[in-house]
Amino acid sequence: xxxxxxxxxxxxxxxxxxxxxxxxxxTLEADVAIVGSxxxxxxxxxxxxxxxxxxxxxxxxxxxxxxxxxxxxAEAYPQLYQxxxxxxxxxxxxxxxxxRCVGGSTTVNWTSSFRTPDATLAFWRDRHGLADLSAAAxxxxxxxxxxxxxxxxxxxxxxxxxxxxxxxxxxxxxATGAIRRNVSGCLNIGYCGMGCPTNAKQSMLVTTIPAxxxxxxxxxxxxxxxxxxxxxGRVAQLECSALDSRGVRPAGxxxxxxxxxxxxxAGAIGTPALLLxxxxxxxxxVLGRRTFLHPxxxxxxxxxxxxxxxxxxxxxxxxxxxxxxTPIDGAIGFKLEAPPLHPVLFGMTHQGFGKAHxxxxxxxxxxxxxxxxxxxxxHPGSEGGNVGLRADGSPVLAYPLTPFVWDGVRRALAAMAExxxxxxxxxxxxxxxxxxxxxxxxEARSLIMGLPLEPLLTRVVSAHVMGGCGMADAPAxxxxxxxxxxxxxxxxxxxxxSVFSTSLGANPQLSIYALTARNATLLAGRLKAGR
Amino acid sequence: xxxxxxFLKFGVAGALLLAAAGAARAQPSYRAAGxxxxxxxxxxxxxxxLAAVAPAILAGTGAAGPGLAAAIGSVDRAVAGLPPHLQEExxxxxxxxxxxxxxxxxxxxxxxxxxxxxxxxAAFLDRWRFSRWALLQQGYxxxxxxxxxxxxxxxxxxxxxxxxxxxxxx
Numbered sequence: 239x240x241x242x243x244x245x246x247x248x249x250x251x252x253x254x255x256x257x258x259x260x261x262x263x264x265t266l267e268a269d270v271a272i273v274g275s276x277x278x279x280x281x282x283x284x285x286x287x288x289x290x291x292x293x294x295x296x297x298x299x300x301x302x303x304x305x306x307x308x309x310x311x312a313e314a315y316p317q318l319y320q321x322x323x324x325x326x327x328x329x330x331x332x333x334x335x336x337x338r339c340v341g342g343s344t345t346v347n348w349t350s351s352f353r354t355p356d357a358t359l360a361f362w363r364d365r366h367g368l369a370d371l372s373a374a375a376x377x378x379x380x381x382x383x384x385x386x387x388x389x390x391x392x393x394x395x396x397x398x399x400x401x402x403x404x405x406x407x408x409x410x411x412x413a414t415g416a417i418r419r420n421v422s423g424c425l426n427i428g429y430c431g432m433g434c435p436t437n438a439k440q441s442m443l444v445t446t447i448p449a450x451x452x453x454x455x456x457x458x459x460x461x462x463x464x465x466x467x468x469x470x471g472r473v474a475q476l477e478c479s480a481l482d483s484r485g486v487r488p489a490g491x492x493x494x495x496x497x498x499x500x501x502x503x504a505g506a507i508g509t510p511a512l513l514l515x516x517x518x519x520x521x522x523x524v525l526g527r528r529t530f531l532h533p534x535x536x537x538x539x540x541x542x543x544x545x546x547x548x549x550x551x552x553x554x555x556x557x558x559x560x561x562x563x564t565p566i567d568g569a570i571g572f573k574l575e576a577p578p579l580h581p582v583l584f585g586m587t588h589q590g591f592g593k594a595h596x597x598x599x600x601x602x603x604x605x606x607x608x609x610x611x612x613x614x615x616x617h618p619g620s621e622g623g624n625v626g627l628r629a630d631g632s633p634v635l636a637y638p639l640t641p642f643v644w645d646g647v648r649r650a651l652a653a654m655a656e657x658x659x660x661x662x663x664x665x666x667x668x669x670x671x672x673x674x675x676x677x678x679x680x681e682a683r684s685l686i687m688g689l690p691l692e693p694l695l696t697r698v699v700s701a702h703v704m705g706g707c708g709m710a711d712a713p714a715x716x717x718x719x720x721x722x723x724x725x726x727x728x729x730x731x732x733x734x735x736s737v738f739s740t741s742l743g744a745n746p747q748l749s750i751y752a753l754t755a756r757n758a759t760l761l762a763g764r765l766k767a768g769r
Numbered sequence: 770x771x772x773x774x775x776f777l778k779f780g781v782a783g784a785l786l787l788a789a790a791g792a793a794r795a796q797p798s799y800r801a802a803g804x805x806x807x808x809x810x811x812x813x814x815x816x817x818x819l820a821a822v823a824p825a826i827l828a829g830t831g832a833a834g835p836g837l838a839a840a841i842g843s844v845d846r847a848v849a850g851l852p853p854h855l856q857e858e859x860x861x862x863x864x865x866x867x868x869x870x871x872x873x874x875x876x877x878x879x880x881x882x883x884x885x886x887x888x889x890x891a892a893f894l895d896r897w898r899f900s901r902w903a904l905l906q907q908g909y910x911x912x913x914x915x916x917x918x919x920x921x922x923x924x925x926x927x928x929x930x931x932x933x934x935x936x937x938x939x
């Protein structure tokens with residue numbers, strides 16, 4: 239029997255309110271209100287409560303825990319993901335995977351843990367004036383969060399899907415590395431994306447949030463932060479709607495939270511959207527802009543033997559060869575990883591329909607998949623997207639895929655096919671509506687060079703939303719300073735991936751953890767000092 | 770690749786048609802989610818469209834009979850869990866396809882959905898998939914994703930692809 243620390247905590251008296259069960263309005267007061275319970279909100283909650291501050295954490299999604307995590311896509315996507323894992327950019331060309339549950343994306347991510355690359359920090363220093371975010375200055379914060387979340391080398395051999403990346407790359411003289419993971423006692427099952435059923439993944443759900451709740455923090459889940467009520471350059475209160483039991487529509491009751499300080503950690507779409515709905519001052523028109531995705535393209539290969547890409551730790555091998563091959567502000571580079579394969583996600587990602595699709599799915603167990611994550615935001619040809627609001631107030635990201643990005647897509651598809659053939663693939667299929675399975679490297683190369691790279695023909699996905707409330711050294715260039723303090727609203731801080739000035743060139747969770755640990759610690763000091 | 774200019778006129782006409790179909794759709798057909806376990810948000814006409822489209826998308830999977838019907842029921846449940854703006858978009862798409870002008874002139878299917886062959890439906894799907902008009906491409910992707918997600922969420926689809934399902938945890 240696997241213990242469920244969340245159910246045990248609730249039984250022990252944690253102050254958790256499921257807003258969908260409210261039958262009347264609720265008004266709360268606290269030192270700090272935190273919007274969002276993912277990487278930023280979780281770390282902030284733990285650090286502020288440890289400093290003796292009274293915290294209320296608001297989460298739009300439901301509280302689910304290991305007992306609920308049955309490793310079924312049919313349950314996980316509607317319950318744990320934004321828009322049932324069907325969130326897309328405005329033109330529907332990019333599918334965006336983001337968590338929407340207590341723990342946020344950390345509850346459903348694939349555990350990949352990278353420090354912010356030095357080249358990215360150097361770019362921020364040189365181009366965005368963020369000199370205080372040097373690798374040396376951040377190192378203690380990375381160390382602290384790595385220790386807190388058991389982030390370390392994963393010594394179990396990679397599953398075949400990842401081993402194929404290592405072998406194919408090695409044949410071509412391309413360097414790969416081992417991905418560190420935030421796990422403790424991991425059974426190497428491979429279902430991280432559906433919520434860890436054994437509590438091995440050291441997500442916010444099983445680490446910082448229980449720690450905060452155990453110290454008396456309050457959690458309100460199933461509640462959507464509608465707006466910040468502003469008065470004279472300050473937030474007077476946070477106004478939320480209780481959602482219905484499906485989390486789809488407001489159920490009626492309203493929740494108002496009055497706090498000395500408000501930490502926004504709703505993610506790089508949710509946080510800019512909340513500020514936009516609130517009419518937050520944005521004198522330099524930067525809010526919601528420069529939102530980055532690591533636009534990701536996919537290459538599927540059929541191997542001679544079973545790969546069983548659903549089994550085993552999902553992401554354990556990576557290659558930065560194609561990030562390091564060009565200057566950071568040159569032609570767009572990309573990181574290579576091998577994602578987990580599960581029937582629904584793969585079935586939706588696989589191009590075409592009917593017999594061609596079914597034939598591809600029939601090779602599911604022998605399919606090896608590589609993804610290339612493009613490093614956006616470092617070049618004038620890659621200014622990212624723009625978060626806006628629909629008529630109903632819900633957020634939508636417009637993200638133009640520019641010729642600069644498409645150039646990288648073509649190189650990425652070619653590179654992945656080459657590695658997959660080097661690893662022994664029988665066939666390689668670039669995931670594009672006009673692509674067919676190719677039986678040789680030459681055939682694949684010729685096909686890829688001729689593919690029309692356009693939205694809705696090329697499959698593009700993202701699980702890394704960054705930016706939109708970027709950090710800068712001056713209000714003209716960003717929404718917050720390098721401590722996460724909002725330039726115009728004196729009692730607002732932003733602690734999530736929306737503060738990044740560019741994309742990262744690496745999976746973002748550890749960057750969010752470390753930067754948040756630093757900024758939450760400094761915030762706690764200011765609040766304790768009465769400032 | 771041909772430019773998009775030649776399709777702009779059709780784009781505007783199609784957008785008007787979509788808007789008309791959406792407006793014509795009786796709002797109460799979106800009944801309160803959870804009102805019934807069997808029929809959640811899709812209308813009978815929506816289901817008739819899906820009953821024609823799903824066999825073409827799932828051709829080659831062996832989906833048929835009760836399994837296919839159950840997959841269509843899963844689409845209904847999945848739509849009920851989407852945020853309002855997506856429910857609205859899916860509703861407009863299916864209402865367009867269910868309407869005579871939408872089926873005849875936008876989808877290019879000359880017979881009622883229940884009489885359309887898998888080949889006719891597949892030809893319609895390919896026209897939308899490779900359309901130079903983004904709205905139709907988006908419509909294709911919506912149908913693709915809804916039907917395939919519903920099918921591969923079903924444990925009875927897994928044997929054919931060699932997926933054993935999640936492991937037993939001791």
